Amino acid sequence: MTRGLMISAPASGTGKTTVMLGLLRALREDGLVVQPYKSGPDYIDPAFHLAAAGRASFNFDTWAMDTNLLGGIAAQQSGADICVAEGSMGLFDGVATRGQSGFGSSAETALAMGWPVVLVIDVGGQAQSAAATALGFKSYNPDLPFAGVILNRVASPRHERLTRLGMDRAGVTLLGCLPRRGDLKLPERHLGLIQAVEHPDLEAAIAGYATFLRENVDLEAIKAVAAAGPARAPHPLPQPPAQRIALARDAAFSFTYPHLLEGWRATGAEILPFSPLADEAPAPDADLVWLPGGYPELHAGQLAAAGAFLSGLRRHAETRPVHGECGGYMALGDALIDKDGTRHQMAGLLGLVTSYEKRKFHLGYRRAVLQAPLPGFEVGAALRGHEFHYSTILDQPDAPLAQVFDADGGPVPETGSRRGHVTGTFFHLITGEAA
Template sequence: MTDPRGHIPGVLISAPASGTGKTTVMLGLLRALADEGLTVQPYKSGPDYIDPAFHRAAAGRASFNIDTWAMDGDLIAAVSGQSTGADIIVAEGSMGLYDGVATRGQSGFGSSAETARSMGWPVVLVIDVGGQAQSAAATALGFKTYAPDLPFAGVILNRVASPRHERLARLGMEQAGINVLGVLPRRGDLALPERHLGLIQAVEHPDLNAAIAGYADFLREHVDLAAIRAAAAAGAPPAPASLPKPPAQRIALAQDAAFSFTYPHLLQGWRDGGAEILPFSPLADEAPDQDADLVWLPGGYPELHAGTLAAATTFRAGLQKHAETRPVHGECGGYMALGEALIDKDGTRHQMAGLLGLVTSYEKRKFHLGYRRAVLQSPLPGFDTGAALRGHEFHYSTILEQPDAPLAAVFDADGNPVPETGSRRGHVSGTFFHLITGENA
């Protein structure tokens, strides 16, 4: 429980690599702890913008990203301040525990280990022991000793095939001095549905609450929840700091299955700053509020709904009218929807809003993934020309045409230029990266 000085105990759930079952363990743990009557604050280490929505569904409390590459210390402090009132913090790592980038960002290299160390959260390592037994202990021991200053709580063994397999794996962990906090039998029904960008969106899951309840039952049966609570350690209390300020007073925000990826700390910062967020659904052919100061189209999956968007005449007319006098901005999927056309994976061309000349294609797929640093060549709502922004890009679309002026000079995490510069025409702008923060913002 929280002590009188504001210290909140926490743990970070991580793994040696992606695909070990970390997310299902995370969701089951969030719900199981909440079912015990605890107020649980979830976090996501790194730039992933899909997992926080699953966390919120499991914990009943908004989840936020902590990103040591994109965020400076002040913003990390402001994000950590969102845990006020919680009894325990449970954070989920990204990729493998020590995976990051080669070049230091605002406060680190972006690894989950950095997040755990800086926040004082002991690591619970989820290890897939399929195909091995005592040898899994060598993996666990390597992760525990690789960074001796990293707090390490123990391991959860996943995909255990039999009681004999469990005995052998436990023996190895005992010999290595590794605490075993849980043992999960192999089950084929615990995987969340996926598509090419990873997990499907939380809003698309056919029965997410029932799935999470099943994960919680599974965790309660096979994981020592009391031991995890006991392992949780409190770091320093949150320092006073502010989240990013809103770029306008009245913000019309597209929100539906096609447009759903905005970092939670941005939305909370806009609300804290007194902005009014006015949601609307392009898929329902709704126009943005006519009194909005700014229209913001987040990322998402417009390629899965391209025909519906092409037929949304009320949405398109309202967007075009707004753009005559006031700013419109799109990120990734929102950027594509502002363009001239989107070609789906079958090669069918769909007319988009036409506010930018951008033409993108999923027929000719190319993988784009990584942090982005952008130096604006034109103003963006909330930022002046010359401002440097930090963000993250993750998509498979290919640019066929981009006739408008570039919005920014854009670089990857190591400072190499990337061709996806975003673009601008009149009051309309768009980027392929999802904004995390401005530098020194």
């Protein structure tokens, strides 16, 4: 197995993503082939990782994935000199009920892969007290290898000196101190970071992060703490749901887990990208049209006016399957109401009406048991996925696609819809459960 490490933090908002991007690029600049990973169900960060490392990033998810799929994703590091994974939320944060191989925490991913943890701590508003946080994380699970900490948002040389004293007393290895800089924060919107394709100057930003890391972090020490875990048996990634898949791909539809696309390609499926925002119709000879999640609520007027896209989608749905996830599901519905209350006509292939004006936060893992076929899956199949959106369903007249449950087994009202050859879900598919 390739040597690796996990970049994590005590909580969200500490700056670990900018540290991750700067580290990926700096290691790449040093001539290393770097394989990035994301722990957890985030579908925005991997695109930033790709831009920084020049190599596709994959998600590990110990709640949704069994050991076979984890092994298949681990095999994607072939040819890399070093692996760097970015954690989600806090290092030990997961859900209450165990999933296919764990609770979904970044610590579980690090343990499974044998990768030491580098903890990014925001020391704003504290000094020696930060060492107590670091010591707690270091000792919370003695089996978890703990490499050290990077201090972020250090206010002054005096602040750094005091914080270093605390780390020395606690016996915590200090790998870097990052001065406070307001220009290092990535732009965000309601689902977190903006998409990588929308960043006004992503290459310059990543190059700046790498320079900043190089000036303030001991890169050689970080390379030295990377470690290889036990070998994992390689396993095939998920099979494609069709041979020729027309995949919507633009700023409105971009959230598809990389391991799915890699699995589809690895078994010979053809992925035929098209842009609804550019008013492109799906390939007329495609076997399946797949509309991923994204931000259709920000482009509803443009989508409603995309006549070639909508007519091509409707023609396909007359004889062949169409599936939409989250934003793609919304676009398949009858109408989408934007944040200003304006109603936009969508494809009308499902009766779904959603509103971004009447916002409600939906977040969490999902387990779905299909009540009708979904491309690639039969009735009764159990799927694992993740839901993250703010839109509210105003009308859902079609038959439900599945019984859907949260991570603790509680029923979820967003059951998905089906009509003819068309299906849709609010959850993003991660994998099916083994029979």
